[in-house]
Amino acid sequence: MDNVxxxxxxxxxxxxxVLKDISLSCSKGEWAAIYGSxxxxxxxxLEILSGSRKPDGGELxxxxxxxxxxxxxxxxxxxxxxxxxPLIKDVSVNDNxxxxxxxxxxxxxELYTGGILKLMGLDSIKNKxxxxxxxxxxxxxxxxxxxxxxxxxxxxxEPVTALDIKYKADVRKILKGYIKSGGTVxxxxxxxxxxxxxxxxxxxKDGVLSDLDKEEEIYG
Ligand SMILES: Nc1ncnc2c1ncn2[C@@H]1O[C@H](COP(=O)(O)OP(=O)(O)O)[C@@H](O)[C@H]1O
Ligand SMILES: [Mg+2]
Numbered sequence: 478m479d480n481v482x483x484x485x486x487x488x489x490x491x492x493x494x495v496l497k498d499i500s501l502s503c504s505k506g507e508w509a510a511i512y513g514s515x516x517x518x519x520x521x522x523l524e525i526l527s528g529s530r531k532p533d534g535g536e537l538x539x540x541x542x543x544x545x546x547x548x549x550x551x552x553x554x555x556x557x558x559x560x561x562x563p564l565i566k567d568v569s570v571n572d573n574x575x576x577x578x579x580x581x582x583x584x585x586x587e588l589y590t591g592g593i594l595k596l597m598g599l600d601s602i603k604n605k606x607x608x609x610x611x612x613x614x615x616x617x618x619x620x621x622x623x624x625x626x627x628x629x630x631x632x633x634x635e636p637v638t639a640l641d642i643k644y645k646a647d648v649r650k651i652l653k654g655y656i657k658s659g660g661t662v663x664x665x666x667x668x669x670x671x672x673x674x675x676x677x678x679x680x681x682k683d684g685v686l687s688d689l690d691k692e693e694e695i696y697g
Contacts, residue, residue: 480538481505481630481661487525487535488684495521497684499535501663503677505629508652508662510671512695513681519665520560522681523634526663527557539630556623560634562615563622564607570618571603577622588625596651597621613644620651631655633664637671649674669695 482503489496495518503509513519524530526537528544528551537544544550564573574594578585588594589603597617607615616636623631631652637645645668652662653674664671672678678689689695 479504479541481507481540482526482663483536483538484526485536485538487522487532487537489518489521489525489530490533494684496525496532499681499684499686501679501686503661503663505659505661506656507677508656508675509664509677509679510675511663511665511679511681511686512667512672512689513665517681518684519681520634522686523557523559523632523663523665526632527551527555527559529557529559554628554630556626556628556631558616558619558623558631558633558636562619564615564618566608567606569604569606570599570610573607573618573622574599574603574625577625579626593621593624593651596654597647613640616640616644617647620648624651624655629660631660631662633662635665635667637666637668645670 480502482501484499484501487496487499488494499522501509511519521530525532528548531545539550539554542550544554565576589600594600597620599618599621602610602614607618610618620636637648640648656662679686680689680695
C-alpha cells in the first residue's frame with residue numbers, strides 16, 4: 478500500500494543530537510504509538526512532523542511530497558495536537574473554532590449538530606470562555622480543532638496525559654473513529670492502554686525509533 482508518511486533518517490540537534498536517525502513509514506489507517514522516557518525527544522519529533530520545527534538532516538515525505546519544500550502541505554495534510562493546548566484563553570470555545578475552521582457557516586452549524594463538535598460535546602459549551610474550562614474540556618477542544626478541517630494525518634503529543642478515565646475513553650473513541658474513516662495517527666504516550674489500541678508500537682530511545690512487539694518491555 479502507498480505510504481501516507483515517510484520519515485527518512487531525520488535528525489535534530491540542540492546542544493546534543495536529540496534525534497539521531499529517525500525513520501518510519503505509515504500507511505492509511507495506521508495508528509502509531511510512540512513511547513519514550515521524558516526528554517527522549519518525542520515532542521521534538523512531533524514538532525518536526527507538524528512543520529513547527531526544522532530538522533537538521535533527513536527527509537519528510539507526505540503522500541510522496543516534501544512539505545518542507547511547500548509548507549502549505551502541512552496545513553493541508555496535518556492536524557496537530559501539541560503537548561500544551563494551543564487555545565486562545567480569553568475568548569469563547571466557538572471563537573477558537575471559528576478561527577481555525579476553513580469551511581462555511583453552514584458547514585460549521587452541521588459540525589455542531591451532527592459532526593465532530595457534537596461528538597466532542599462542544600455544542601453545549603460553545604459560548605463558554607476557554608479559561609473557565611477543565612483540562613479535559615480544553616483537550617477535547619484542541620483535538621476537535623486538529624480534526625475540524627478533515628486532515629488525513631493526525632499528530633497528537635500525549636493526548637490523554639492528565640485526563641480522567643472518562644475523557645481518556647472519549648479521546649480513544651474519537652481516534653478509533655478517525656482511523657476507521659481512513660485517517661493515519663502518530664501519537665506519543667506514556668499510557669499502556671494505547672499499546673493495545675495502536676496498530677504499531679514504537680520506542681524512542683537514544684535518538685532512534687524502534688518497533689516493539691506485543692510482549693516487549695517498554696521501560697526495561
Ligand atoms: N528548544 C529547545 N532548545 C534546546 N533544547 C531543547 C529544546 N526543546 C527540547 N530540548 C531538549 O531536547 C530534549 C528532548 O526534549 P523533548 O522533545 O521535549 O522530549 P520529550 O517530549 O520526549 O520529553 C530534552 O533534553 C530537552 O531539554
Ligand atoms: Mg514531550
